[in-house]
Amino acid sequence: MARRKLTRRQAWRIEKIQQERRTRAHKRETQLDTQLNEGELGAEQEGLVVAHYGTMVDIEPVTKTSVRRCHLRSNLGSLVTGDRVIWRNGNPHGVAVAVLQRSSELMRPDNHGQIKTIAANIDCIFIVIAPYPRAYANLIDRYLVAAETLGIKPVILLNKSDRIDNDNRETMEQLLLSYRNLGYRTLSISTKSGQGLERLISYLIDCTSIFVGQSGVGKSSLINALLPHANTRVGKLSEALQKGTHTTTTAQLFHLPVGGNLIDSPGIREFGLWHMEPQQVLEGFVEFRPFLGRCKFRDCAHRREPGCAIEQALLRGDISRERMGSLRQILASLESAAGKTSNY
Ligand code: GDP
Ligand code: ZN
Secondary structure, three states, X not given: OHHHHHHHHHHHHHHXXXXXXXXXXXXXXXXXXXXXXXXXXXXXXXXXXXXXXXXXXXXXXXXXXXXXXXXXXXXXXXXXXXXXXXXXXXXXXXXXXXXXXXXXXXXXXXXXXXXXXEEEOOOEEEEEEOOOOOOOHHHHHHHHHHHHHHOOEEEEEEOOHHHOOOOOHHHHHHHHHHHHHOOOXXXXXXXXXXXXXXXXXXXXXXXXXXXXXXXXXOHHHHHHHHOOOHHHOOOOOOHHHHOOOOOOOOOEEEEOOOOOEEEEOHHHHOOOOOOOOHHHHHHHOHHHHHHOOOOOOOOOXXXXXXXXXXXXXXXXXXXXXXXXXXXXXXXXXXXXXXXXXOOO
């Protein structure tokens, strides 16, 4: 009995919370309508979303004057960091009224396994690797597949070049060479000594970039080196505005003093492969593309079946053993994550 009562009570509470949410949303929308109708809001202008928090976003005007926290018109859906928008200034909050078309979207599953866009309009993904912790080709391939699937240009960035010695030089050079041979850009830098940073900066100018890679490769050090002054942090709000809003881990957009933008958050740094379909993974291996769809059997799993075009490419040396092994590992990991038995 007690249990049932509790359940009913819980259901009532949930309904009450939802009702309150609906009322709040309706009230907000009505207030926005009033503001719009009574001319309390400024003229429409273009802006850039530099941070997002649930139902609100921080928008920077194109003039780069101070950032304004804004509500969203309910028909907008959700906005993410990097979105270019049309908005109207207001007091204390502005209103985002339209979103411009995204050139790219970065997506990942949230805690409930739902795919969510976490940032938009990214031009370049820097895959950061290092001699220590050791760079694994398989991990690089995961990031490359993700970048290929999203249509965002990847650059393989070897950090800690000061730690290249006679023991690891050949391995690292071979690794980078194998990716250059596939047509990818690679770059060696040292955040510590500053070697290669000028070149990196030339890659960052005029782009919106993200840095991804395993923990310990030097992403924080590098980002701190690129953003030496706290005031380059976009989205830094006045104390008054920050009151009542807890610190967020959503993506933030920063302007690099050298030009270009950087979007960063713990979630972005870990950005990977979660939501890929096996076919997407295959297509994410650029050198495999000419052979896809050319196997004798339509459902070929490319495991030495007769007439397998991928196997033939492997034997001819058009595809490397390492990349083939990497593909199999990625596919197997996706399938084990999905609880299926591997077919590869
Ligand atoms: P993250 O986990 O990728 O953000 O890596 P961190 O920025 O925290 O760096 C991990 C460690 O590598 C720290 O001890 C850094 O001081 C060190 N580190 C970063 N960049 C370099 C570099 O270019 N050379 C060397 N030798 N160490 C570096
Ligand atoms: Zn095949």
